[in-house]
Amino acid sequence: QVQLVESGGGLVKPGGSLRLSCAGSGFTFSDYYMNWIRQAPGKGLEWVSFISTNANRIQYADSVKGRFTMSRDNAESSAYLQMNSLRVEDTAVYYCARDDGYYLEYWGQGILVTVSS
Amino acid sequence: QSALTQPASVSGSPGQSITISCTGTSSDVGGYNYVSWHQQHPGRAPKLIIYVVYNRPPGVSNRFSGSKSGNTASLTISGLRTEDEADYYCSSYTSSNTWVFGGGTKLTVL
Numbered sequence: 001q002v003q004l005v006e007s008g009g010g011l012v013k014p015g016g017s018l019r020l021s022c023a024g025s026g027f028t029f030s031d032y033y034m035n036w037i038r039q040a041p042g043k044g045l046e047w048v049s050f051i052s053t054n055a056n057r058i059q060y061a062d063s064v065k066g067r068f069t070m071s072r073d074n075a076e077s078s079a080y081l082q083m084n085s086l087r088v089e090d091t092a093v094y095y096c097a098r099d100d101g102y103y104l105e106y107w108g109q110g111i112l113v114t115v116s117s
Numbered sequence: 118q119s120a121l122t123q124p125a126s127v128s129g130s131p132g133q134s135i136t137i138s139c140t141g142t143s144s145d146v147g148g149y150n151y152v153s154w155h156q157q158h159p160g161r162a163p164k165l166i167i168y169v170v171y172n173r174p175p176g177v178s179n180r181f182s183g184s185k186s187g188n189t190a191s192l193t194i195s196g197l198r199t200e201d202e203a204d205y206y207c208s209s210y211t212s213s214n215t216w217v218f219g220g221g222t223k224l225t226v227l
Contacts, residue, residue: 035216044120045155045163045206047216059215095162102151102210103168110162 002026002106004096009111012086016115020081022096022108029077030054033099036070036081038092039110046092050099051079064090086115121146121207121219128225134195137222139207140188145217147188151210154183154192157221158203167192194224202226 008020022034036048049060049070058070069082079096091114097104122140129135139146139154146152152170155163165174167183170190180201182193190209194201207219 037216037218044204044221045157045208045218047208047218050216057214059213061215100168102149103153103165104155104163104208105165105168105174107162107164 002098004098004106004108006094006096006108006111009094009113011114011116013117014086014088014115016086017082017084018086018113020083020094020096020111020113022079022081024077024079024098027098030074034070034072034079035097035099035104036079036094037097037104037107038090038094038113040089040092043092048094049081083113086113088115091115119217121209121217123205123207123219123222125220126223126225128227129194129197130227131197131199133197134193135197135224137192137194137205137207137224139190139192139209139219141190141209141217142188144212145209146185146190146207148212149210150185152183152185152190153208154181154190155206155208156201156203157206163206197226199226 003025005023035050051070067085072079093110095110096108098106154167157163170185171183205222
């Protein structure tokens with residue numbers, strides 16, 4: 001069965017960096033675009049980034065452009081989100097999700113990132 | 118990248134039907150049929166219930182249905198059950214080649 005597992009979250013100070021990982025299993029990872037979506041505490045969902053199958057297309061939300069970098073390693077069946085210059089407002093649960101053709105059917109369980117001094 | 122507009126809350130009694138609207142622009146909802154709906158229970162990951170406007174993934178009850186007219190998409194839940202109480206989010210692909218979500222709607226089943 002399709003599984004997505006996020007890791008790498010935690011507590012970081014404002015201005016710091018963190019790298020999230022998303023490990024996929026149960027499917028051919030290299031066949032699918034992947035996305036990151038976040039949810040601040042008590043708030044709604046916010047799309048963050050997507051990456052194409054061979055990483056030649058990557059898009060970001062304006063709120064993270066220039067600070068976050070998405071990448072992938074198809075040999076490791078993993079996607080990553082490098083987060084730099086973190087702000088308090090980046091505090092959220094971060095989900096990775098598989099793009100099944102303009103819809104996001106499979107999501108990970110989410111990982112909490114807390115930015116606080 | 119403004120969020121799509123959803124009502125903050127809706128409510129209904131068991132057995133009734135409710136509809137949640139999702140309003141965007143011609144650059145997202147109105148321009149593409151790539152509108153999805155997700156259901157989220159507290160502390161859980163979102164679950165896809167409608168994709169490409171009106172399609173249901175396997176295993177999703179036919180009590181859930183989707184539609185779209187112009188810049189507004191809608192989710193209808195018929196025969197409300199207590200387990201339908203959750204947050205519901207619409208989303209759409211956009212002309213900027215990004216995704217945008219709605220602000221979410223809290224459904225209360227009275």
